[in-house]
Amino acid sequence: MHSPSEAAAVPLTSPATNGTFCPQSRRRFVLIAAILASALGFIDGSILAIATPAIRVNLGASLAEAQWISNAYALTLSALILAGGAAGDRFGLRRAFVTGIALFIVASLACALAPNALVLIAFRAVQGIGAAIMVPGSLAIIAKAYPKKERGRAIGIWAAASALTTALGPVVGGFVLSAFGDGIWRAIFAINLPLGLISIYLLLAKVPADAPTEKRSLDLGGAALATLAFGALAYGLTSMSATGEGHMAGPSIAAGVVLLAVFIAFELRQREPMIDLNLFR
Template identity: 85%
Template sequence: MRSPSEVGAEAVPLVRPLPADTFCPQSRRRFVLIAAILASALGFIDGSILAIATPAIRVDLGASFAETQWISNAYALTLSALILVGGAAGDRFGLRHAFVAGIALFIAASLACAVAPDPPMLIAFRAIQGIGAAIMVPGSLAIIAKAYPKKERGRAIGIWAAASALTTALGPVLGGVVLSAFGDGIWRVIFAVNLPLGLVSIYLLLAKVPADAPTEKRSLDLGGAALATLAFGALAYGLTSMSAEGEGQMSGPSIAAGAVLLIVFIVFERRQREPMIDLSLFRVGAFAGANVATFFLYFALSANLFYLPMLLIAGWGLSAAEVGFIFLPLSVLIALLSGPVGQWSDRI
């Protein structure tokens, strides 16, 4: 006959089981949140400061206007073309593994950007940086959602969003002050600062956070990703070369090639068993309308972030610090309104 203590030991488990909707013990979840905030800061700080630093990079490297555009375009191109594949990688290999790989590639490319000797090398490293971001950006929010149970998830995502908004708001001001104080050559520090943030994030993920199991063995649709990259790259090159001296004759053929590749991409995706994007979603009016509106929104916003700093610095003679403070109201309003607007959209 067993003693009461033995019966009690069986009745009360020594280790509290995890909720079904999380892979991470409660004591480790804060490390997931800190790592995700630091990783998000890499992209947000990098992007917001780079908008102010673009004129300095152009002067320091002697870049043409077209090359200056590609320093920004190369990153956006690979990020946008591969972000869906990056999200699928988290499902296939586990979010922690994919997230760490994305951060590692991003900071390695950032260091290469920091020592780039000329515009072509910087453009190439920026493209690699975009590949890392395509894995890192979707992984940041996804690992928070998977680590926290449903009742705690909203608060964790709110903290992440607030921290991301703060880094976005402060980026242009800090970048402008640093550039004004130390000169154009200091732009390289913008990329080098990603190293400590990224290493701390990787350490927390590997040392403090348990590995999560892959959710599904879905294919990565690398063929679709390659076609999307080539199509968008050809279109971007054609549009950029319109204003480039001596390259205008390539504009028409490049745009035509991009349009053909885009059609090939659509046909390819429709025949895939597991496509990168389900094209039937665009038959839903709300989905298609939201994507069209988002396209024009970011088209206008990106143009302002790229051209306005160069106009204000090169045309109006303002300092980088002054330009940073000019951008501050925009950044602060975006930071303050992101949360409430999301809640309003849920109600609508």
Template identity: 55%
Template sequence: MTDTRAPQTTAAPVFHPGFCAERSRPYILVAAVLASALGIIDGTVVAIALPAMRDSLGAGLVQAQWIHNAYMLTLAALILVGGAMGDRFGLGRVFGLGIALFVVASMFCALAPTPLFMIVARAVQGVGAAIMVPGSLALIARAYPRESRGRAIGIWASATAVTTAAGPIIGGLTLTIGGPEMWRWIFAINLPLGALALFLLYRHLGDDPAKENARVDIPGALTATAALLAIAWGLTSLDHGGNATMWLIVGAMMLVAFLWTQTRSDHPMMPLTLFASRPFSAANALTFTLYSALSMMFFFMPMTFIAGWGLSEIAASAAFAPMSVFISLLSARAGKLADRIGPAPLLIGGSLVVATGYAAMAILASYQNFWGHILPAMCLVGLGMAAVVAPLSTSIMAAVDETQSGTASGINNAVTRMAGLISVAAVGGFVAALYAGAGGTASFGIESDTAGHGAAMTTAFTGLAWIATTLAVISAGLGWLTRRVNEN
């Protein structure tokens, strides 16, 4: 999944003069940018590379889902803990640990001989990202005083936007020119990038204070991970056997256990009292539904276009471009407009524009015209998301007390990741059933010259696009609920 929002920390780090010398601040900024680039490139390029990875590893559709899900599972479950670890053990040290773990796991991904090996390596990669991602923006806040922090964050945000736009293009170009096995180099490139980030960090890091009284919610992390694992496994197994019902029951029980730990802990990773606010709950529900639609479409689109329609990887990567371009150009303006009129109108309108884009894809997919039909529809999706991203953050921040803004932002960030995990796990069986029902005799997402393969993949993609349309319409309804009392 392409995460269209900036990573957020669950804490609110403040400037610390001894964290790094003034002359070292640009190097710390570069380290933060490189770490963000690692996570962004990895997320976007894996979607483009999945058809080649499946062919190389001999992976089925369920295994392809878990190449995605294993990463999202550990990232979603542990990202809130990652922010707390930075407070407890030192922001720079924990940030560096996350980068190192991410890079080592990336090397194992590059060398993966089997689907299971890749899935395990991706899970470890997600752990590294959960430790690394919350620290990226926090690192800048700790290194730069308030008067120069805005410019530094602007540079970081601009670099993140460029990376988001360039990632799929670079990956698609690499695979198109270099051949299917070049997907391994997509992971291997993380080694020099990560090594440079670590060198800059430790070369220029000064005093890295730790808070002895800070606590990490270990019971919450364990029960959250177990709940998400069981639920995702159960959803993935619904149409493939594997005791799906049992796993879903176990997941529900572990979810109850997680909620219980949050009520008993004096340092919960997800304070449940925040959800007493209707706008906060509605904004997070909107996040889940809208990013679920985005995640499932971004996961299955490249497989459809490459393995079903015969597009090259570089051509398929163009589907990601409108999202990055429109968000980069328009999200700041949408944020300013939300400050004037409130976020709800933009959340409603933006979600409906996204729904229109998905509906256009569903209606026109049978023509298999990527440039004339799909890309313009993705422009609508990108335009709608650009209207939503900043107002959604505004809605989250406005719904809670200012002292809880960091925690609220971290929760919303985790919800985004959970949406990516749950949605891809939930629809895989549905897509496979549609493919088989339309006469497909190979497997959704792999290249095949069997009769009717491309048409069957298109039928399955059409059904998926209608699900995404429905989720986006639901998001518009949830946008109405984000109104504060004084807006009613």
């Protein structure tokens, strides 16, 4: 028999949470929110490939600008995704995940209202920043919410749903563009608003906050250098095929190589680097 004081010291939630931050009754909300948030990024990417010709016509974008509507998003996503994952460790997965979703849907709304190609490119880059926080957070919060014996099934459901939304993207995009005309491309971005808001509601209203796991730095300097280096390289490579901009290809590629070397030197000096370069040994 335990004394009353000993019984009071036992956490009441321990059987329900089973070693995770989330009670069993709330875990389905984590999974639904993660699936909806992942769908935001996957649907955008797959539908946008179909909608690019319509965007070019509607906004009068050049070939190079059309390439950068996709490149800007991919660049910030790939360069910042490691820093985005570290944000979940530092601030808590739920908080970082909600922040990434919120930034993504605000940028999506701005993309839907973009008056020209340059504004669209700028907000696509902001979308990529939100996705860099959101994408690693979607898988990580599932892993943290579910106990080990249930985690594989939950991740399998999430992966299957993500694959389905990616496959359906071009089909839905092609049907909508054919049925409603070129101007409907703005709805591709606007649809992110209700999906994102539902995800945020579920996370804030139905899922408890998790504690940060470690107080590691985010290495924002390394993230900025990586973005500039890969951005310069991408700009140089796309300039090679762009009419009237071929003269910028060489200087841009050279600048990208120099910035990449600076990034490597910077990472070697960091106590908590974004990329542990020892892994490449």
